[in-house]
Amino acid sequence: MDLRHLSFRLLEVFMCVVQTGSISETARRLHLTQPTVSLQIKRLTETVGEQLFYTQHQRLMTTEAGLELFRTCLQVFEQFDDYQRYLKEIQGGERGHCRIAMVNTAQYILPKLLGPFSLEHPNVDMKVEIGNREQVLARFERAEDDLYVFSHPPSLEHALAGRFLQNPLVLLAPAHHPLAALSQVSLSDIVQYRFLLREPGSATRMLFDSALQSRGLVLSDSIQMASNEAIRVAVSAGMGIAVLSRHVIPAQDTTLKIIPIKDLELASHWYFIVRTDRHIAHAAKHFLRFAQMNLENYLDKTWVRNGLNELNQALSK
Known part of the structure; x- marks a missing residue:
């Protein structure tokens, strides 16, 4: 035959x-x-x-x-x-693969969306990569993933961005530190203390360095650490003070004190980034629609800044 x-x-x-x-x-x-x-x-x-x-x-x-x-x-x-x-x-986004690459700090917030999505869509295989900004930027340049999460978006020449959450940075000190007794401080008050810093190139480090430079200030002592978690633990142990994302700090941690810095607001926003020069999995598009509809259900409403509608509309064309 x-x-x-x-x-x-x-x-x-x-x-x-x-x-x-x-x-x-x-x-x-x-x-x-x-x-x-x-x-x-x-x-x-x-x-x-x-x-x-x-x-x-x-x-x-x-x-x-x-x-x-x-x-x-x-x-x-x-x-x-x-x-x-x-x-x-x-x-329909009910099956398939979705690859997401996120910078380190996002691991404290994105699982709050990924968990409910995975429960509702068990046949979608979610693959998540976590790294520092340099590592995730490298993945972005190679177009290895469907979605990227940054607090400072890279070049959008071949990409689209959708803002979804504010990322406030706060000054963090040990509960027994001299600064912990103050209701607020100025930036010039704190440069004399030892600072625990992320690596150059991280979004948090870039924002803080920019604030210091704009006021002509230089830190007297600093130690560089590779992760937010390491810095948080080190601050709790009394090793120094730090500027970290508010989302990194557990609400019930009594070993730490958040101290307002007067006349200075350090904040960025989290963005979902999608490259326009590669195929985007249906499951990834479905996750973005899920995120748009459920940001306030699973993330702190105080910080939600839902700008995903325009991104989803662009992807649906």
Whole structure:
């Protein structure tokens, strides 16, 4: 049998003839002429090389070879029905893969959205990469992921951004530190103390350095650390003070004190970033729609800044 001569339409006609036992009824159901149906059956018979039907009491009966072909066709069409349902789930974002790369600080907030989404859509495979800004920027440049989360977006020449959460930075000191007794401080008051800092290039470090430079201030002592968590633990242990994202600090941690800095507001915003020069998985688009609808349900309403509508509209075109 030469499979090159088979087509789904040819097999569909054959299956209808088997089910109806009639050329005329098959023609009526499939909106074909009777000669067309007869010709299709003749072509299929020649392709298979075996008789598929015989006539008994003016009704077409199926031979043993025809019955086996019919059973094979049922399996094939059932498999393709399953595949069509699978495609609909993928296209609807209910199945498939979603790759997200986020900078370190985002790991304190994004799981609050990823968890509920995964519970509602268990067939979506979420792959999450976490790194410092330099590492995530490298992934962005290589277009390795569907979504990126930054507090300072990279170049958007080939990308779109949607803001979703404010990222306030606060001055953090140990509860027993001399600064902890003050209701507020000025930036010039604190440069004399040892600071625990993120690596150059991190969004937090860039904001803080910019604030110091704008006032002509220089830190007298500093130690660089690779993660927010390490800095938070070190501050709690009395190793120094730090400027960190408010989202990093546990609400019930009594070993730490947040001290307002007067006349200075350090804040950025979190953004979802999507490259426009690569294919974006349907599941990733579905997650962004989920995020737009549920930011205030799962994140602190105080900081939510929902700007995802424009991003989602652009991705739906």
